[in-house]
Amino acid sequence: MIQYDLVVVGSGPAGRRAAIQAAKLGKKVLVIEKGTRVGGVSVHTGTIPSKTLRETALNLTGWRERGFYGRSYRVKQEISAEDLRRRLLITLDHEVEVLEHQFARNRVTLISGKARFIDTNTLEVEKSDGETLQVRGESILLAVGTKPYRPDHIPFDGEAIIDSDELIEIKELPRSLVVIGAGVIGIEYATIFSALDTQVTVVEPRTTMLDFIDREIVEDFTYQLRDRNMKLVFGQAAEQIERDPGGRCRVTLQNGRVLVSDMVLFAAGRVGATDTLNLEACGLEADSRGRLKVNPETFQTVVPHIFAAGDVVGFPSLASTSMEQGRVAARVAVGAIAKEPQKYFPYGIYAVPEISTCGLTEEEVKERGIPYECGIARFRETSRGHIMGLDSGLLKLIFSLKTRRLLGVHIVGEGATELVHIGQAVLNLKGTVEYFVENTFNYPTLAEAYKIAGLDAWNRMGEIKKEA
Structure with missing residues (x-):
């Protein structure tokens, strides 16, 4: 069994920043990543893919030039899902290459496999080839991120009824799309597909959206969305989602209204990816959404040498703040001084x-x-x-x-x-x-x-x- 100063579970923004920070302080660091490549959700299904998809859509549609050339202006007349995926793969390959180089340059050890607690200092790692090994960490940082919330009553099929992680794998661009959930992820994807000239309807059970944003900004934003014929249905929950014999999706709302579309994106929240960690063995307990409670200044859990950072600790769930959380957690974990971050972040x-x-x-x-x-x-x-x-x-x-x-x-x-x-x-x-x-x-x-x-x-x- 190998002993490390810091064991980091997850290589997303919080995990990689923490690992590199500890390594730069001369500590022996291990990163455990369950995915086949480093980067976590941020690189492979979340932040980078969604922003790459957005940029590709705006470029190929000529969106930014329509103020001069009219709403019908397009750079590429027929845009396919493959057009979007091609640029995405180039971007992801570059991101992974940069991260792997950073780990190698800073002498951070990387293991690909699924981690679970044996006790408060020991983790068992099941590698992709079936081999298992145990590692010990003087300190442990959980930066496992989140995964889409998938309630049992939603008949996900990976084709027409999908979650936000599955969206980047679609084979064809839908002519019409219903997005369930007007949170950040739902609104980002809804407006991106609207820019691709997909007919988009957003369904949100609350009567408002983006409540943490200044109301005047949200009102201006909402006007722009409706001006380009996006449908915003507030105060109505989706009671049933099904596919008809013809393959189209039918979404039945509380008031009986039925929305018919080619595809449904369910984006009503995410849950912490803590269910496979065997938290009971180390004395931790996640909340109903799989999140871990931490000291907001040190990112220590109730077990002082076990830390958590990034989306798994909840709001604000930003890649930028996750990186800073990981850096602070790593410094506290190895006994270095951690300055209080600036009060205001974007x-x-x-x-x-x-x-x-x-x-x-x-x-x-x-x-x-x-x-x-x-x-x-x-x-x-x-x-x-x-x-x-x-x-x-x-x-x-x-x-x-x-x-x-x-x-x-x-x-x-x-x-x-x-x-x-x-x-x-x-x-x-x-x-x-x-x-x-x-x-x-x-x-x-x-x-x-x-x-x-x-x-x-x-x-x-x-x-x-x-x-x-």
Whole structure:
């Protein structure tokens, strides 16, 4: 039995960042990955595939050029599932190659197999060839990620009734699609297929969607979706899903309405992939959704030398935050100092259009009783927006009237997930409205929207009168 300073279960964003961090601190590190290739869900079925699919769809459809050439404009007239998969495979191969090189360069040992606890320090690994071995870790990090929630009453068949992991394997692009669930994953895929000219209907049992996003941004986003004929059905749950003799899918809602489509994507949540870990043997227990409870500062579980990070610990379930969680957990696990991360981090939704947000929403500011003012800029007000043919896109800044500090930045539109980092920096550096008014931005850029929004708020707030 080989002893390691840190054993990491899972090689997704949290696992790989933790492993490399511990290795750079001179520790002996093992990564156990149940998949045939490193990278976890993020690389193979989640983050990278969905973003690659999005970019491919926008490129092949000519989506970004339709402001100039009309809605019928397309770069490739007949787009197939194979067109999408071809670019995806190239991207995934590159990601895996980079990760394998990082592990090799940092002398991280990698074993392919399924891990389960024997006791609090020992894991049994069943390798793909059937061989089993046992490893011990002074510390253990669980970064096993999540898998799609698949309730028993949904007749998944891998062809027409599928989950989000199966979506990248489809053989043909559907002419019509019903998406069950208006969470981040459901909305991302719904809008991507809408951009591919698939008729999309989204079904959500709640009366709202994306509740953690500023309401004004969600309203603008919703208007854009409905403007391109996406159907949004809120306040109705899907009671039954079945395929008729002709192979089409029928979704029956609570109110009796029946939706007929070529394909159904069930994207109503994910569950932690903890069911095969034999957690009882190490004194841990997952919640009803397979998630593990941790100390949010150290990522320690109730067993102090066992850590958990990434999607398996719940919100915000972002690749970016998972990486930081893994890094912090690894430093604590090997006895190194772990600085507290910056307060504000960006949240990105890679829908069409993108949404990104950082800081407080207007609703949160109101709840806290903070006197505030907002500044708004529309991308069509910028020269860069004219050059790109944008007729939509919105940037919203929220400022404190008392301190004049930026409280939140919220963006919907082209490049939102890139633009948000300017606002994130100002938030974490405690900048004020004057930064945007007095700073110079490259011209012409979409970043100019920050100056426009800053001036919009500044005009309402009034200038500070300095004493002579």
